[in-house]
Amino acid sequence: MAKLYRELDEPRSIELDNAFYVEDGTWIESLTVASDADFDPETILAEIPGTSLFYASTVPTASENLDLRRLTILATESYPFVLSLILRQEAIPNRIVLQNGSFEIVATTRDWDRFRSMADAVQETLGEFDLLAVSRNEEPGEPLDSGRLTEVLVSKLTEEQLAVLETAYDHGYFDIPREASATDLAEELGVAQSTASERLRTAERTLLELIYGPRE
Numbered sequence: 001m002a003k004l005y006r007e008l009d010e011p012r013s014i015e016l017d018n019a020f021y022v023e024d025g026t027w028i029e030s031l032t033v034a035s036d037a038d039f040d041p042e043t044i045l046a047e048i049p050g051t052s053l054f055y056a057s058t059v060p061t062a063s064e065n066l067d068l069r070r071l072t073i074l075a076t077e078s079y080p081f082v083l084s085l086i087l088r089q090e091a092i093p094n095r096i097v098l099q100n101g102s103f104e105i106v107a108t109t110r111d112w113d114r115f116r117s118m119a120d121a122v123q124e125t126l127g128e129f130d131l132l133a134v135s136r137n138e139e140p141g142e143p144l145d146s147g148r149l150t151e152v153l154v155s156k157l158t159e160e161q162l163a164v165l166e167t168a169y170d171h172g173y174f175d176i177p178r179e180a181s182a183t184d185l186a187e188e189l190g191v192a193q194s195t196a197s198e199r200l201r202t203a204e205r206t207l208l209e210l211i212y213g214p215r216e
Helices: 002-007 041-046 082-088 112-126 149-156 159-170 182-189 193-212
Strands: 011-023 026-035 051-058 067-076 092-099 102-108
Touching: 002 011, 002 041, 041 051, 041 067, 082 092, 082 102, 082 112, 159 182, 159 193, 182 193
Parallel strands: none
Antiparallel strands: 011 026, 011 092, 026 067, 051 067, 092 102
16 A cells, blocks of 8 residues: 555555455455546556556546546555554454555454554554544444445435535535535535535435435
8 A cells, every 4th residue: 555655646545445365465455546646557556566456446526636446456465564463453444544644544442452452563563653542432333345435425426416515525614613605615616506505415415315214
């Protein structure tokens, strides 16, 4: 992941969606790669020893400046591989993403002692570990790629709905306090304020239906 990140001209993030160990340090990995510049996965991976492209697909996005792709690759990972460090401590990896040059990891452990062991392993082998947050929860959280949420969402939303959601998110509409109004979104999209508001409400309703199911 780190080598791929460095090869991209304008990387935004690389998320490890899933991984299966094969043998001799070789893994089958599913990655979601986001870049602010177009890239050719086959050409880039050819520059990284020990990797080969198995399959690539483009994830639809309303942003013209975002190249979002799902890649399935064969990769020989030298120890320590961040995923193997987590699994060896009997932890559940919920999310692993590389962005802004750093790995951000969400993982579930059985208890505090097991978490401490995982943190120590990461610190000792990778040289740095920062704890951003910790919480106690009876539910362990879903493992990597439990439902491929990104592809589900983009298949359920129209291009107009995707555009208004991305615009709202990028301009701070969902921040507290809000950094943009519905009028600001309408001006950015070049539509009437009522149209922008309607598309936003429809998109939000679609997202809620995916979570809770349709209303009776």
